[in-house]
Structures are given as structure tokens and as C-alpha cells.
Amino acid sequence: MMEKNDYSGMDEGGADDVLLGKLLHLKGYEVPDASRQIRSKQNIMRRVRQTERKDWSLEHLLELHIPWFFAEPRYGIALLLVVFAGLQFLGSGKVKSGGQGEAYATYPTQVNPSVSLYATASTNQVSYPELPEELKFFPSPAGSGQAIFVGQRIETEK
Amino acid sequence: MDEVDKLDSDELGADELDVERFDAEGHETELDPAFEISDEELVLRSQQGDMPAFEQLVERYHGKIYGLTYNMTSNREDAEDLTQEVFVKAYEALPRFKGKASFYTWIYRIAVNKTINYRKKRNRKRALSLDQFDQEIKLDDVYHELTTKGSPLRNISLSELQIKLNEAMMNLSEKHRTVVVMHDMQGIPHEEIAKVVGSSVGTIRSRLFYARRQLQTELMEFIK
Numbered sequence: 001m002m003e004k005n006d007y008s009g010m011d012e013g014g015a016d017d018v019l020l021g022k023l024l025h026l027k028g029y030e031v032p033d034a035s036r037q038i039r040s041k042q043n044i045m046r047r048v049r050q051t052e053r054k055d056w057s058l059e060h061l062l063e064l065h066i067p068w069f070f071a072e073p074r075y076g077i078a079l080l081l082v083v084f085a086g087l088q089f090l091g092s093g094k095v096k097s098g099g100q101g102e103a104y105a106t107y108p109t110q111v112n113p114s115v116s117l118y119a120t121a122s123t124n125q126v127s128y129p130e131l132p133e134e135l136k137f138f139p140s141p142a143g144s145g146q147a148i149f150v151g152q153r154i155e156t157e158k
Numbered sequence: 159m160d161e162v163d164k165l166d167s168d169e170l171g172a173d174e175l176d177v178e179r180f181d182a183e184g185h186e187t188e189l190d191p192a193f194e195i196s197d198e199e200l201v202l203r204s205q206q207g208d209m210p211a212f213e214q215l216v217e218r219y220h221g222k223i224y225g226l227t228y229n230m231t232s233n234r235e236d237a238e239d240l241t242q243e244v245f246v247k248a249y250e251a252l253p254r255f256k257g258k259a260s261f262y263t264w265i266y267r268i269a270v271n272k273t274i275n276y277r278k279k280r281n282r283k284r285a286l287s288l289d290q291f292d293q294e295i296k297l298d299d300v301y302h303e304l305t306t307k308g309s310p311l312r313n314i315s316l317s318e319l320q321i322k323l324n325e326a327m328m329n330l331s332e333k334h335r336t337v338v339v340m341h342d343m344q345g346i347p348h349e350e351i352a353k354v355v356g357s358s359v360g361t362i363r364s365r366l367f368y369a370r371r372q373l374q375t376e377l378m379e380f381i382k
Contacts (some may be wrong), residue, residue, distance in 0.1 A: 016374050022300045024342050027323050029295040030288060032234065040224070040238050044216055044245045049209065051250060059364060099164060 197261040205252055212252075216245055222344070223269050230273045230332075230341040232324040233287040240276055244269045261354070266340075268352045274332045286324050291316050304380075319380075324361065326376035334369035337362055341369075 195214065203211035221243050228237035248265050255264060295316070297302050305312050314322075327335055336355060340346045341362075348366075352359045 017370055019380070020370055020374055020377065021320075021342065021379060023261045023323060024373075025300050025317070026298070026304070027229070027327075028343060029298070030228070030294045030320065031237070032228070032237075032289045036234075037220065037224070041216055041220055042239060044208075044220075044242050044311060045213055047242060047246050048212060048249045051246065112247065133380060136336070 198257060201252065201255065201261050203258065204249070205255070212249060217224060219262070220245075220264055224341060225266065225344060226266070226269050227273050228289065229327065229343055230270075230335055231277065232328050233285070234289050235287055236276070236280075240269070240273055241274075244272050247272065263350065263353055267356075270336055270354060274336075277332065286321065288320055288324060288330075291320060307318065314380075322377065322380070326373050329376055330369055334365050336363045338369045339371070341366055 194210075197215070197218075198210045200215050206213065209294070220241065224237055224241045228234060228241040231237055231240070243267065247268055250336075255261070287372070303309070327338070330338065333355075337351055340351045340354070341348065346354075348359045348362045351362050355362070
């Protein structure tokens with residue numbers, strides 16, 4: 001913006017030029033919206049980084065695909081909070097179901113199939129752990145309840 | 159090669175002189191103390207891939223380039239697009255910038271070329287999309303003078319005045335509007351405008367003279 005009452009040499013042409021200078025001086029009071037200017041600068045840097053970077057990092061991919069997240073961080077943070085709250089809500093539902101339905105957990109088997117074999121001193125016989133008749137090691141790829149056996153029980157004479 | 163095409167080159171000619179930043183009166187100024195790093199240093203760093211250095215250049219010149227493109231188009235959306243294009247173009251061309259001219263002159267030249275070409279490709283009669291007047295205008299002596307009793311402006315609203323001014327500007331040719339914006343609105347001296355647009359100082363003065371005559375005709379109701 002020009003200094004007040006300075007019209008950059010417009011007095012060369014007389015009174016009309018001075019008046020014209022004053023009108024143009026008023027035009028200098030047109031100011032852009034500050035938030036738009038901030039976004040504009042952010043967009044420039046985003047585009048410049050796209051031009052520059054060949055090795056895309058996660059941060060730059062996010063910035064490319066969800067630029068509003070970076071242009072308006074408060075919305076991004078709000079979204080994260082909503083997502084976090086949603087996940088918490090879903091998680092609490094699972095716990096309340098008491099492990100029913102589709103709840104899945106990893107827990108140790110009652111009889112550990114990998115228990116070490118050892119020989120007792122009294123009989124000199126190898127003692128095997130007691131295993132159930134149908135020991136399910138892995139879920140069936142077919143999705144049925146059929147068990148896959150990966151070992152064979154050896155009956156030993158007593 | 160017409161003048162616009164001539165201005166399209168990214169690298170300025172060897173005869174370009176260094177140009178410092180100017181104050182509102184068009185006088186050369188020392189570097190602002192807030193700008194501890196010179197343009198030359200920032201350009202050098204940017205050429206070496208230092209992104210924060212280029213970001214500082216964007217921060218430093220964004221307002222001036224936006225002001226130029228806005229007053230050339232009277233359309234803030236176009237001005238925003240153009241400002242982005244200018245800086246992206248500058249970044250791409252930076253490796254070819256050898257510092258024979260100042261960054262200021264160089265990026266102004268890109269901005270002028272981009273704006274003129276942009277308006278050539280698009281419909282010249284784009285609707286106005288104007289920035290709001292700062293409310294401080296009502297504290298300005300000139301505004302008071304022009305809106306007091308006896309002034310032609312006393313019965314016109316600010317928004318009407320704004321539209322009239324911008325329409326008058328848009329009725330100028332691109333070349334004439336360029337010199338009016340750079341000289342009468344941004345306070346850039348004739349010599350520097352001549353370097354930016356690649357014309358002689360005499361040509362710039364002549365364009366300014368005719369542009370003002372046309373504006374006076376357009377704004378007759380306020381001036382007479």
C-alpha cells in the first residue's frame with residue numbers, strides 16, 4: 001500500500017491525476033482474507049513438495065490426499081478424537097459380550113502339546129502327556145469345525 | 159516474438175541489474191531487520207533443496223505477488239490460483255536462476271507473464287470477485303476528503319466505489335493495467351517496471367500517461 005497522501009508522482013499530470021491517485025489509493029485498502037492467504041501459502045508449499053519429492057513419505061502422502069487435515073489442523077485433530085472415541089466404543093462392546101460371538105482371543109491350551117517328554121526312573125518308560133482325543137492345533141482352512149491333526153498318538157504298552 | 163512471449167523466458171537476460179526491495183515511495187530500502195537472511199542466501203539454499211528456505215521466500219513475497227495478480231485480475235480466486243502458479247513456477251525454474259537479477263525482479267516478471275497469459279487463455283470478461291475493504295479505510299484522510307460534502311463520492315457506498323474502480327481498471331489493456339498496478343498501486347519506480355516488463359523507461363511513462371487518461375475518462379463522474 002502506498003504511503004498516505006503520496007501518489008507516486010501523480011501530480012505530474014495536474015489536479016485530475018491527483019484525484020485519480022487518491023481513488024487508486026483507496027483501492028489499496030482492499031485486503032485479502034487472512035485465512036485464505038494462509039491456506040494459499042500452505043497450498044504453494046504442498047505443491048512445491050509434490051514437485052520436489054520422489055521418495056514419498058507417509059506424511060507427504062497424507063498431505064497430498066487429505067490436505068485439509070494439514071490446512072486446518074483443528075479439524076484433523078477433531079477427526080482423530082472422533083475416530084479414537086469410536087474405537088473405544090467398539091472395543092468396550094466386545095468386552096461386554098463376554099467373549100461370545102466373534103470375539104477372538106489367544107489363550108494357552110489346558111494341555112500343552114509341546115510339553116517335554118521325559119523318562120521316569122521307575123519304569124524306564126517314556127511318559128507322554130495326556131492329550132484329548134481331538135486336539136485342534138489349527139483352524140480348518142475350509143472354515144468348518146473339522147480339526148487338522150498334525151501328529152499321531154502312539155499307544156505304548158504298559 | 160511479441161512482448162509477452164519475450165517475457166516468458168524463465169531466466170532474465172544478462173543485462174538485468176540487481177534490484178533491491180522498495181519502500182512505498184519507490185525508494186530502495188535496506189533489508190528489513192526481521193529478515194535476517196538475504197534473498198540471495200535463501201535462493202542459494204533453495205537451489206540446494208532447502209525447503210524451509212523457499213518457504214521463507216514464499217512468506218516474504220506472497221503478499222506482493224498476490225497484490226499484483228489481484229489488481230491485474232480483480233478476481234481473488236484467479237489471483238490465488240495465479241499466485242500459486244507463480245511460486246511453483248519459480249521453484250521449478252530456480253535451478254536456472256543465476257542471480258543476475260534480484261529474486262524480486264525475477265519473480266515479478268514471472269507473475270506478470272503468468273497473469274497476462276492466464277487472461278489470454280481464459281475469458282477476459284471474468285466476473286469481479288473482490289476482497290473486502292479494510293475498515294481502516296474510514297480512518298483515512300483521503301477517504302474523508304472524498305466523502306465530505308461537495309464531493310462526488312458522498313452519495314456512493316464503498317462497495318459501489320469498489321466496483322467502479324475495479325471495472326475501470328479491467329477496461330484497461332493488460333500492458334496499461336500492469337504499469338498502473340505496479341507504479342500507482344505498488345509504488346515501484348519506472349526503471350524497475352521497465353526491467354520487469356522488458357521495455358524502456360520511456361515506454362513505461364507513456365503507458366502510464368495513457369492509462370491514467372483512460373482511467374480519468376472511466377471515472378469521470380468522480381473526478382470532474
